[in-house]
Amino acid sequence: MTICQKSPEVEALTRSLRRFIETELHPVEHTIETMQGPPDEFIRPLRDKARALGFYAMNMPAEVGGGGLGTAEMCFAEEQIGRTSPVLIRQVFGQVYLMLMACKGAQRERYLLPTVRGERNCCIAITEPNAGSDAASITTTAEPRGEGFIINGLKHFISDGDRADYAIVMAVTDKAKRVKGGITAFLVDKNTPGFTVGAAQNMMGQHGVRHVELHFTDCYVGPEQVLGEVGQGFxxxxxxxxxxxxxxxxxxxxxxxxxxxxxxxxxxxxxxxxxxxxxxxxxxxxxxxxxxxxxxxxxxxxxxxxxxxxxxxxxxxxxxxxxxxxxxxxxxxxxxxxxxxxxxxxxxxxxxxxxxxxxxxxxxxxxxxxxxxxxxxxxxxxxxxxxxxxx
Ligand SMILES: Cc1cc2nc3c(=O)[nH]c(=O)nc-3n(C[C@H](O)[C@H](O)[C@H](O)COP(=O)(O)OP(=O)(O)OC[C@H]3O[C@@H](n4cnc5c(N)ncnc54)[C@H](O)[C@@H]3O)c2cc1C
Structure with missing residues (x-):
């Protein structure tokens, strides 16, 4: 069934994706499910193969090393990807957030490019125990301190929050403005003092993707950790x-x-x-x-x-x-x-x-x-x- 035509390149891409998924991923789906978070040595060879075949970070623009696919092309690819388990999808094909395209200057080398290459893992931390559907009501704050900010708050349900090398964290920088210029996105590295991974929150499905709390207690981040512009996170x-x-x-x-x-x-x-x-x-x-x-x-x-x-x-x-x-x-x-x-x-x-x-x-x-x-x-x-x- 064709609603929009696949180019010969996309036809070839989706065919080889299907083959890769059927031969490499279907046989390990059950094993992965029982691992409760597959170890890196299990995932790494599969991810390396996916990268070599051009299947990693396909959603990202070509100029940063991604697949450079248009929306329809990406949907054709994602349709194939949906034929395996969500755990393998995240870890083999990469969960690279488009927001990272806002990286500037040194942030590109430190976050964007290694993440697109599959060398660094990222998670996104928006949801809080009292702010789910109403994401605008988050209470995690980032208050100015010196040249940077001090983050305080608790995030939860954060997918891959424990294996991520850094998190994109949404915090309130201006309580009066909130979604209208008062919420900022920060890039916060693992091991930053004041940033700790909290309890795991076991879910009914997608076993192997771990969901965790992230705690921020007087966590200082410099101005170079702001992703995009202050107030433009939302x-x-x-x-x-x-x-x-x-x-x-x-x-x-x-x-x-x-x-x-x-x-x-x-x-x-x-x-x-x-x-x-x-x-x-x-x-x-x-x-x-x-x-x-x-x-x-x-x-x-x-x-x-x-x-x-x-x-x-x-x-x-x-x-x-x-x-x-x-x-x-x-x-x-x-x-x-x-x-x-x-x-x-x-x-x-x-x-x-x-x-x-x-x-x-x-x-x-x-x-x-x-x-x-x-x-x-x-x-x-x-x-x-x-x-x-x-x-
Ligand atoms: C497996 C999993 C992975 C996740 N990964 C991440 C992640 O990586 N990063 C992250 O930041 N978050 C993540 N989340 C959080 C996810 O985005 C929230 O769970 C989702 O936004 C819903 O929020 P909530 O769970 O607080 O439900 P609530 O917002 O409390 O909703 C409860 C119920 O009330 C209903 N409801 C709420 N508001 C309205 C309304 N206005 N009208 C009608 N009904 C309404 C909802 O539809 C729902 O039925 C994840 C969640 C899960 C379960």
């Missing part, structure tokens, strides 16, 4: 969320549903009950057809929106709809997959059990389903269907 973050939501949630959800559909179709044609392949039962066929149809719808939304983004159209509201639909679609797909596999669906021997757990958080991070629904309805009532791309 708009800088918002500028990159659309691409994340479209590619890393929307396209990955389509890829995950595709993998589940393959597993289900294979199981339905091999598992026999009552003397028949279970795929001969119409109720099993219905589940397969529903997942295929919903996956097609999500894919159409992802690629259509990506093509519009590449054409320079402001698609923020459509991206909300894509994120909402694709994340809920993959959860329905995973639920049906469990049902089609019966007892094997909840047994850890089959990968569908893992996908079922891994998919759940797609509806929570990068804006919960409720936050996106609220946004879509608000825009509809205020501005009509135009901004939603419905006219």
């Amino acid at each position: 708009p800088m973050m918002l500028a990159s969320v659309s691409r994340v939501r479209l590619a890393q949630i929307g396209a990955r959800a389509v890829g995950m549903a595709g993998r589940l559909l393959d597993l289900c179709a294979a199981y339905a044609t091999e598992r026999t009950q009552f003397g028949k392949k279970i795929g001969e039962f119409q109720m099993i066929q219905q589940m397969l057809a529903d997942t295929a149809t919903e996956m097609f719808a999500a894919r159409t939304m992802v690629m259509g929106t990506a093509a519009n983004v590449d054409a320079g159209i402001d698609c923020r509201e459509q991206v909300s709809m894509v994120k909402l639909f694709a994340s809920e679609m993959v959860n329905r797909a995973a639920d049906r997959a469990v049902q089609i596999f019966g007892g094997m669906g909840v047994c850890q021997e089959a990968p569908v059990e893992r996908f079922f757990r891994d998919a759940r958080v797609f509806r929570i991070y990068d804006g919960t389903s409720e936050i996106h629904r609220a946004r879509i309805a608000t825009v509809l009532m205020r501005d009509g269907q135009g901004p939603l791309g419905l006219e």
